[in-house]
Amino acid sequence: MALRLLKERGVPIERQRFTLRELSPPTISKIDCDAWTRVRIILMNGIESNSIRFSHAAARFYGGIQQSLAIIRRVEQHQQTMINWLLPADQSPLETTIGFEQVAIEVTAALALEEPDHYLAAIYRFGLLEDFDHMYRFAALMDRVEGKDANAILQGYTDILPGRPTSVEHRHPLDDLRRPYDHTRASMLSKLHALTLVGGEHQTHDYYMTIGPMFADPSARQLYAEIASIEEQHVTQYESLCDPRESVLEKWLLHEACEAYNYWSCVESETDPRIKTIWERMLDYELGHVHHVAALFEQFERRDASEIVDSVIQTPISYEPHREFVREVLRREAGLGASGHDLVAREDEPERTRQYRARLNAKEQPSNLVAAGWRWQPGGELAIPTGLAVPAAASKVQS
């Protein structure tokens, strides 16, 4: 069933309420849940946190809408809590990291396939290959430090293979900024895709910055530091796709539309009945937000909100494996780099990026260290009799 953002009223803001007990619901089961349920939970936590981040920034600049921002932001903070608290305590930070990268790979692939703008789709494929490599590095770390198989989290939906090597993903900041869409001409779906990826990547960056220091293993700490740096690049990249000429209310309306689009996609694909009920409730709340912000938009800007969110959305985000698509992108585009707004062959990257990368990689390359000689194997590399013969990453690099 299609999503009509301005026709479906949802729940009015004054009826959007939570008890503290609701904020900490029973969790999903790490080992029994379908991986897509975990993926949706992780993504929606990121979408909510991105809206809250935007709302705080807007409140610092625009006094006239502070009250509405505060009221909706509180609801969204509670929505985020309720969703994030669905994750169970036995899911370790590293296991959750594997979930984060599965989100980054599968959601980015889904959006790249649906994206009507060729340039934006190319940027999504570009970012996809980098998160794909992060998954491989974290899976190697998990196997080699904890003796665990990351596939227990991924459930076979997502490949564990090297992508564009993390050590070559480091770029000068000016080579992470992309060309924004034109807000007067871009489709609403393009805008919602970009916002979805900003939200996903921003929470990934913040999560790694929070949990990275909690690891005891030096290689783990170094890997999180390295990949957090790339996630900051990704936030910069995706954020720069959003037209800075959009007004604050236009951006706010798009954020609310993005949340509704994502919750609707969750409702359409969720297989766990209890979690589906949560998505349905959240969708109704977001539709209420869309209507509130649409009214503000019309009041302050004297424009029809349907100029911004006029579309009927027919296709939800697909939560399904994109194995063949990702492999095809890997074959064709792993060698790409960036020069300013444009994607170029890596050998054509600007000198500023070459120097930046060489300096950052000069002493050690944790992402190479943890995965030296590592290849995914069901049950981990120790599951084969010769598993111990694989040289340990640390000894190989230090020798």
Next chain:
Amino acid sequence: MKPQLPNVTRPGSNHTGIALHPDFAADMLQGTEEFGPTTRGGADQLAENRIRVAQISQPAGTMPPTLDVPIENLPLLDKLGARLQFERTGVRLYQALISKLDAYGTFPGGPSRADLEQIRDEEHRHLLLVQDIIEELEGDPTVVTPCANLQAVASRGLCDVLVDPRTNLIECLEAIMVAELADHESWELLATTAELMGKSDLGPRLREGERTEAEHLVKVRNWLVVASQLATKAVD
């Protein structure tokens, strides 16, 4: 090579105890008199809350929906899955312990590199043994069974101690001791479970695993006794 014991055999700069600041302690206690609790009751309220949430919670996990596995094998496969995961992690723990020996050296009467490599290899053989048995029982060795998952949670801190670059060989042997105690008991329980289930063909193989784990336990215990004596002498 870094020295083993200086952090516990001479005074350092630990700031955690209140006795270092008796004036602060008195001030803080005075504060608790003036600003008392805002809610009546005690720790039993946490217990009541745990019970309430337990009553609405589902199990942390279940066995997979495998159609080919005889249902009577499931409890044994759960325990075998736990040993398999523990041995996988155990190999990684001993690899980390060997790094400690390489970084900090050993001590008189302590393990040699060959000693630790032998245990690491035996843990790996146990891993392969359990993997084979799971497959013989038509189970899937890649499954994280409920028991495997809970044991992984229970032993999470051991890995943290072993891979922390600041911990020395002796400190890590203490963490390994906890792992070996749990491992030995679990092998014993596993062999007993198999025998109770009438899996007489598995009994001897699992008992062999238990015997090897008992040897590990004895070795680690002896190294720790020697280390303890060294620490005492260092203080003398």
